[in-house]
């Protein structure tokens with residue numbers, strides 16, 4: 001657990017970058033600091049590894065005041081990933097990743113073996129290990145940055161806008177990769193971004209900050225979307241809060257009919273029992289369809305699957321994509337009502 005207790009940072013010129021910040025970063029989870037440019041996110045992050053020292057208040061790492069830990073020792077337990085990876089340009093990828101193990105005095109063979117293992121872990125082809133950073137794409141460099149931060153297996157990871165410099169497709173895959181890694185590693189991660197969608201996707205907890213270094217709200221994403229604390233948070237979250245909130249409601253609660261259709265329509269399957277379309281009774285040809293995984297997907301995905309199909313019903317599939325049933329418009333309406341999404345009804 002990392003605890004901020006009344007932390008203020010006043011820079012030399014009088015700028016108050018962070019103002020009396022108190023919050024807790026739980027162990028083994030991702031906490032995202034999000035807010036507009038200049039609200040004090042980076043300053044808050046860098047105070048954790050003492051790249052910046054607080055002016056007032058204190059920060060505790062598992063109950064110990066970080067001012068009592070000398071910065072090199074503190075940083076050994078804290079990985080740090082920044083925008084554009086910050087790799088050493090004249091070192092090969094493998095040696096970039098092995099930087100901290102080398103500093104810790106590991107022998108070269110062991111450090112390189114660890115680096116190769118980590119490259120694989122972050123989803124990089126180990127054939128790239130002998131290249132230099134300029135010979136990699138932006139997304140690949142970011143993965144190397146993450147691998148390097150993980151090299152000494154630190155319990156804490158600080159990530160400052162690590163995925164901002166890559167295109168949206170690569171960014172989404174880096175986010176997915178981080179979530180996959182985190183499911184294995186359970187690090188205590190503090191992640192800074194100005195992108196609220198990234199915050200909601202990645203954060204177990206999201207701390208919304210406003211300019212002047214004030215904490216506007218700290219909550220789980222679903223709570224933030226359902227109950228923004230004030231007009232600033234509501235505005236920052238943007239539109240479609242109701243729909244976005246459905247991403248946090250599992251589809252598994254939906255009533256599924258095992259009939260292979262709804263009145264007037266049937267579901268067409270291929271030889272492997274996988275849906276290929278909706279067929280209107282008495283008509284030729286297939287109509288568009290949408291599916292959702294009953295075990296893994298959210299109510300939002302199920303709703304989307306229904307909206308894509310002319311009968312207005314969603315097709316449920318199992319983990320292998322095989323037909324598992326149909327969710328009718330009525331069943332969806334009922335689930336939406338339960339999720340509190342239809343105001344004034346039920």
Ligand SMILES: Nc1ncnc2c1ncn2[C@@H]1O[C@H](COP(=O)(O)OP(=O)(O)OP(=O)(O)O)[C@@H](O)[C@H]1O
Pocket residue numbers: 011012013015016017035036037038039040041042043044194
């Ligand atoms: N060394 C410094 N001296 C004076 N003011 C600074 C210094 N570093 C940052 N600031 C100011 O402190 C405030 C917070 O900066 P910080 O970098 O923490 O914000 P941020 O939320 O991370 O912003 P961004 O999203 O633009 O990176 C800003 O007003 C910034 O101009």
